[in-house]
Amino acid sequence: MTLRLAFMGTPDFAAASLAEIAAAGHDIVRVYTQPPRRRGRGKEERKTPVHELAETLGLEVHTPDSFRDPEVLADFAGLDLDLAAVVAYGQILPKAALEAPHLGCLNLHASLLPRWRGAAPIQRAIMAGDEKTGVQIMQMAEGLDTGPILLSETVRIFPFDTAGSLHDRLMATGAQMWPRALAALERGSLEAVAQSDDGATYAKKISNDEARIDWSRQATDVANQIRGLSPFPGAWFELPTSKGRSRVKVHLAKVEEGEGAPGTALDDELLVACGDEAVRLTRLQREGKSAMEADEFLRGNALPAGTVLD
Structure with a gap:
């Protein structure tokens, strides 16, 4: 038996799940994704990764501006779906959309709920210094990531993980969960476990202000901030130059011994003092340039001991 479903998703993280659901042979009658946006230097209009994959698979794609539009909701209800995978x-x-499919809407979320409900769970987990996270499929409810959990996988966060590397592991793990979850749903063997609000935390969207490195924080916190914001949006500082100040993103750093005024270079090889110890910057990116290793960065950007990073 196959399920009649709609898929809703937008980025690469979602495209991997769409590919697995399609490969499992389910009847995907429609794909919903965000409208094409103008991106890149040329500001060319680009379709989302889910949109591009859906077209490759020969699936019907809709890109409504708002799912609260009465016509969009009526059209969605008319699909007579078993479920929607989100x-x-x-x-x-809205509630009307959640209740339209016979089995409701299921959502894949990249954390171990109720920890890190919200928009940026991968980044927040690393920035907080968490040692583990996971991927869960839940029954969607009206609250923000508050529905009962149907299937869960735990994933370790390694000391060398960045948001990018953890994203890719969670993406693969989550995508592989869908065929199991849908098969169990068909058999009626998928058990829902209600969430508790105890210990709930919220992964709010990353703001531009918090991407700026505060060297007065503990070195571990600074290193976690750098890893949690790499590769995007990138933790950054400003470097004094002959023409003023230039923004530099830091993609990797490690904690080392060192003592000095926070933000001060302690040697000529990118060891920077923090509130307690220091961090060694190992991968950086100048404005308008590609990311590069520390030795390559220093060949064109000397940063002698005593330089103050803002």
Whole structure:
């Protein structure tokens, strides 16, 4: 038996799930994704990764501006779906949409709920210094990531993980969960476990202000901030130059011994003092340039001991 479903998702993280659901042979009658946006230096209009994959698979794609539009809701209800599979869609679904499919809407979320409900769970987990996270499929409810959990996988966060590397592991793990979850749903063997609000934390969207490195914080916190914001949006500082100040993103750093005024270079090889110890910057990116290793960065950007990073 195959399920008649709609898929809702937007980025690469969601496209991996769409590919697995399609490979499992389910009847995907429609794909919903965000409308094409103008991106890149040329500001060319680009379709989302889910949109591009859906077209490759020969699936019907809709890109409504809002799922609260009465016509969009009526059309969705008319699809007579068994369920909707949702992964990083980018829109909050109203109650009418959640209740339209016979089995409701299922959502894949990249954390171990109730920890890190919200928009940026991968980044927040690393920035907080968590040692583990996970991927869960939940029954969607009206609250923000508050529905009962149907299937869960735990994933370790390694000391060398960045948001990028953890994203890719969670993406693969989560995508592989869908065929198991849908098969169990068909058999009626998928058990829902209600969430508790105890210990709930919220992964709010990353703001531009918090991407700036505060060297007065503990070195471990600074290193976690750098890893949690790499590769995007990138933790950054400003470097004094002959023409003023230039923004530099830091993609990797490690904690080392060192003592000095926070933000001060302690040697000529990118060891920077923090509130307690220091961090060694190992991968950096100048404005308008590609990311590079520390030795390559220093060949064109000397940063002698005593330089103050803002």
